[in-house]
Every structure is written in C-alpha cells, then in structure tokens.
Amino acid sequence: MSDCRNKVLIIVENLPVPNDRRVWLEAKALQEAGYEVSVISIKGRGRSGASYEQLEVVHLYRYPAPP
Template sequence: VPLDRRVWQESCALRDAGYEVVVICPRMRGFTEPEEVIDGIQVYRHWISEEAGAVGGFLREYSSALWGEFKL
C-alpha cells in the first residue's frame, strides 16, 4: 500500500465514508517504514522473506507474513 491500487482505493473509499482505516501489508520497494499514516490511513508493514515463485516460495512468504503480522 499504496502500490496495490485496489487495496488503496478501497481504503480511501472507507476513509471517505467516515471509517477509521488500518492496513497491514508487507514492506515493499519504496515503502519500508514499519509504521506510518498516509492520507489519514494508518499503515503497518511487516517484514517478508521473499516474493513467492514456486510452492516452497509461497510457503515461506505466507509463513513470514503470518509471523510478521503476529508480531504487530
């Protein structure tokens, strides 16, 4: 976020409707801060091991995402 346009647009729409929006996502290029507020939306980012490629990569990515979110 905000690289994922779909999630960002949904987040902005909810914010505009008066909801308090919190997004949890992986750290990605250009967005490495663990926590920040962007346009009134609280964003928490967790570390992720690697982008998935094969089945093993998906399992490592999923496991590291769960661990990162658990630590938040």
C-alpha cells in the first residue's frame, strides 16, 4: 500500500536542523498541516552530528560541512 500524503523536502546550507529555528518551525508547521517532511542540512556537533535522525516525525538527513 502506498502512502498518499504530500511530501516536502527542505534543503538548508547554513545551519544544522533543528538548530536553525526558522527552518525547524517551518518543517513542524508543514508536518502539522499533514505533509511528510524531510530536511537535508549540514552536520553539526553533538546531537545534530548524526547522518540521519527522525525527530518529532520530521526526517533529518545531514551531510558533512565542506572544508
């Protein structure tokens, strides 16, 4: 059975999410409106250093910051 929910992908280059509060609040608002939300952002330190994390039903994918 396929998932018929609308999906949104947000790509961020400056801060890791959820540390970037503007992007995090936008992702949460979209999720609460019924969208399946995925965010791609740079890796941070600590918790935001994981390559993948699902946080409050938002899929977070992270890549290493360029040198």
